[in-house]
Amino acid sequence: MKKYLEKQIENFIRKYESKSQTKWGKPLVGFADADLTSLKSVISPAHATGQDVIERPTVILAYFVPFLKDMAQTNIEAGTASPQWALGYEETNAMFGELNQHIINLLKGEGYRAAVSPEAGAFDRELLISNWSQRHIAYAAGLGTFGLNNMLITKRGCCGRISTVVTDLPVTPDSPMKEELCIYKRSGKCGLCADRCPSGALTRNGYDREKCFQVCRENAAIYNSFGNSYASEPGQPAEDTGSEVCGKCVAGMPCAFL
Numbered sequence: 001m002k003k004y005l006e007k008q009i010e011n012f013i014r015k016y017e018s019k020s021q022t023k024w025g026k027p028l029v030g031f032a033d034a035d036l037t038s039l040k041s042v043i044s045p046a047h048a049t050g051q052d053v054i055e056r057p058t059v060i061l062a063y064f065v066p067f068l069k070d071m072a073q074t075n076i077e078a079g080t081a082s083p084q085w086a087l088g089y090e091e092t093n094a095m096f097g098e099l100n101q102h103i104i105n106l107l108k109g110e111g112y113r114a115a116v117s118p119e120a121g122a123f124d125r126e127l128l129i130s131n132w133s134q135r136h137i138a139y140a141a142g143l144g145t146f147g148l149n150n151m152l153i154t155k156r157g158c159c160g161r162i163s164t165v166v167t168d169l170p171v172t173p174d175s176p177m178k179e180e181l182c183i184y185k186r187s188g189k190c191g192l193c194a195d196r197c198p199s200g201a202l203t204r205n206g207y208d209r210e211k212c213f214q215v216c217r218e219n220a221a222i223y224n225s226f227g228n229s230y231a232s233e234p235g236q237p238a239e240d241t242g243s244e245v246c247g248k249c250v251a252g253m254p255c256a257f258l
């Protein structure tokens with residue numbers, strides 16, 4: 001089933017590339033248990049679960065879509081995020097809207113329920129959290145492990161984006177990956193992501209989301225013409241904020257592409 005879905009997602013992406021400037025690598029698919037109750041203590045008591053999205057869900061289909069190396073290359077230099085990076089972020093999120101609908105139609109065509117969580121389109125710009133953590137769901141789906149940079153490092157790296165669809169497909173949920181993919185967490189070496197962070201938000205000892213978001217806001221003030229990805233409330237249109245991106249702890253890292 002995973003191979004079938006990976007093929008369907010890849011076919012969709014290849015067609016979509018005819019109307020986007022961004023291009024993408026080969027996707028990875030995993031299944032997380034639909035019961036995300038544990039994330040209420042990890043992220044926020046308001047974090048949604050699969051049961052909030054459809055009746056009697058079994059799993060959450062999580063997928064990772066890598067960017068390409070030449071696009072990442074544009075964002076290695078210190079300073080402002082590259083325009084290609086900001087555009088890639090917005091174009092990927094825009095593609096996910098259509099791709100998720102395609103996946104939902106496929107699953108419904110086979111007689112299953114499927115839907116996207118309304119929380120997935122929202123980001124609380126005061127608490128700086130989402131009540132639908134794509135990364136934590138992808139972790140539960142066995143797609144990768146968390147790097148020091150807070151990104152999910154998959155077997156294709158961490159330079160890409162994640163999306164999810166809740167369904168009642170009769171498959172067994174995956175388990176988190178056992179192999180540690182962050183070099184620093186594995187051996188205490190590396191830490192390049194912290195060294196490259198322009199604001200001191202990311203250090204070997206932790207992460208300051210306020211400092212990180214300040215950098216993203218500075219980039220958003222520059223990149224205000226590529227579209228907008230996140231509402232502040234579920235079900236609302238995306239806020240006209242500009243592209244809240246940075247990615248200096250991802251592009252050029254040894255874990256970016258594996």
Ligand code: SF4
Pocket residue numbers: 147148149150181182183184185189190191192193194253254255256
């Ligand atoms: S750059 Fe190094 S320390 Fe940072 S997440 Fe990647 S592997 Fe881990």
Ligand code: SF4
Pocket residue numbers: 196197198199200201202211212213215216245246247248249250
């Ligand atoms: S996204 Fe930018 S500011 Fe935020 S932790 Fe990474 S490098 Fe630092």
